[in-house]
Amino acid sequence: xxxxxxxxxxxxxxxxxxxxxxxxxxxxxxxxxxxxxxxxxxxxxxxxxxxxxxxxxxxxxxxxxxxxxxxxxxxxxxxxxxxxxxxxxxxxxxxxxxxxxxxxxxxxxxxxxxxxxxxxxxxxxxxxxxxxxxxxxxxxxxxxxxxxxxxxxxxxxxxxxxxxxxxxxxxxxxxxxxxxxxxxxxxx
Amino acid sequence: xxxxxxxxxxxxxxxxxxxxxxxxxxxxxxxxxxxxxxxxxxxxxxxxxxxxxxxxxxxxxxxxxxxxxxxxxxxxxxxxxxxxxxxxxxxxxxxxxxxxxxxxxxxxxxxxxxxxxxxxxxxxxxxxxxxxxxxxxxxxxxxxxxxxxxxxxxxxxxxxxxxxxxxxxxxxxxxxxxxxx
Numbered sequence: 374x375x376x377x378x379x380x381x382x383x384x385x386x387x388x389x390x391x392x393x394x395x396x397x398x399x400x401x402x403x404x405x406x407x408x409x410x411x412x413x414x415x416x417x418x419x420x421x422x423x424x425x426x427x428x429x430x431x432x433x434x435x436x437x438x439x440x441x442x443x444x445x446x447x448x449x450x451x452x453x454x455x456x457x458x459x460x461x462x463x464x465x466x467x468x469x470x471x472x473x474x475x476x477x478x479x480x481x482x483x484x485x486x487x488x489x490x491x492x493x494x495x496x497x498x499x500x501x502x503x504x505x506x507x508x509x510x511x512x513x514x515x516x517x518x519x520x521x522x523x524x525x526x527x528x529x530x531x532x533x534x535x536x537x538x539x540x541x542x543x544x545x546x547x548x549x550x551x552x553x554x555x556x557x558x559x560x561x
Numbered sequence: 562x563x564x565x566x567x568x569x570x571x572x573x574x575x576x577x578x579x580x581x582x583x584x585x586x587x588x589x590x591x592x593x594x595x596x597x598x599x600x601x602x603x604x605x606x607x608x609x610x611x612x613x614x615x616x617x618x619x620x621x622x623x624x625x626x627x628x629x630x631x632x633x634x635x636x637x638x639x640x641x642x643x644x645x646x647x648x649x650x651x652x653x654x655x656x657x658x659x660x661x662x663x664x665x666x667x668x669x670x671x672x673x674x675x676x677x678x679x680x681x682x683x684x685x686x687x688x689x690x691x692x693x694x695x696x697x698x699x700x701x702x703x704x705x706x707x708x709x710x711x712x713x714x715x716x717x718x719x720x721x722x723x724x725x726x727x728x729x730x731x732x733x734x735x736x737x738x739x740x741x742x
Contacts, residue, residue, distance in 0.1 A: 518742075519740070522739065522740050522741075522742055523740045525739065526735075526736045526737075526739030526740045527736065529736075529739060530732050530733075530735065530736045530739070533732060533735075534712060534732060537712055537713070537728060538712060541712070541713055543679070545713065546678060546679045546713055546714075547682075547685075549678075549713040549714045549726075549728060550677070550679075550681065550685050550713075550714060550715060550726070551685070552714075552726070553714045553715055553724075553726020553727070554685065554688050554689050554692055554726070556724075556726060557689065557692040557693060557696055557717075557724060557726070558692060558695075558696070
């Protein structure tokens with residue numbers, strides 16, 4: 374306020390130099406009644422200006438300053454928050470990455486174990502199948518051999534029966550009967 | 562069949578006790594066999610004796626009349642009448658077999674059923690009987706039956722003992738040996 378008044382006084386030529394000018398006469402400002410009126414006008418104007426313009430302007434400026442400061446503070450806080458969030462996110466990302474790595478490693482290990490187990494199971498199953506097939510084949514061979522033997526023996530005996538039936542004469546029957554009677558002793 | 566045999570054994574045993582008491586066990590067996598042969602040969606008589614809807618007393622009368630006509634003694638007539646009356650006429654073959662077994666056992670002899678490819682000569686029969694008697698320690702009655710399905714030799718059965726002297730038996734044994742390898 375004082376600074377404003379000083380500026381106004383300077384502009385109006387009030388002060389020692391002004392007094393000198395009036396002493397010399399014929400200056401810009403004449404020290405008379407009108408000067409007081411002008412001073413009063415000026416003071417009134419100044420008062421009005423201060424009241425209506427300067428104070429609201431200062432208030433507005435303060436408000437703007439506060440707003441800007443607040444915005445700055447908010448921006449600072451937001452930046453800090455963002456930084457913190459970024460750091461948190463980075464930490465989370467790092468943790469997630471580590472966890473993913475761990476999961477991946479576990480999954481790989483489990484997959485390898487499962488693969489090993491499956492391969493072993495498949496090998497065992499294949500072994501069993503081979504053994505079963507081998508046994509079955511051996512059984513088939515045995516059965517085929519037995520059937521072949523049976524067929525051969527049936528055929529041989531059938532042929533023998535036919536030949537014997539054709540060729541047996543009475544003296545052969547008598548000899549067979551005698552042989553059989555002779556074998557009765559062995560029963561006792 | 563087992564039930565038949567059990568029933569037949571009970572009837573045979575009862576008849577055998579009565580016949581042995583009168584000292585005619587073997588004769589009764591022969592008469593029984595003759596009458597049973599008539600029953601088997603005469604279809605009408607067989608039907609009359611085995612049909613359940615014919616009155617028991619009528620069956621008894623018919624059976625006794627046939628036995629009388631065949632010259633069977635009173636015991637045989639009564640027994641056959643009883644068997645027919647009780648509806649057991651179809652058991653007669655088993656009854657006779659069981660009776661023969663009891664008579665044979667009582668007389669210390671055994672019956673040899675001989676199935677043979679060709680009829681045995683008298684000499685062969687005597688030889689076979691003698692061998693069997695020596696082997697079993699019993700007198701043997703040979704019952705021969707010619708079986709044309711046999712290749713050669715004979716199969717003799719005495720009770721549960723079977724003597725296979727046939728070519729068929731030898732071939733069967735050879736077949737088993739061949740099949741076994």
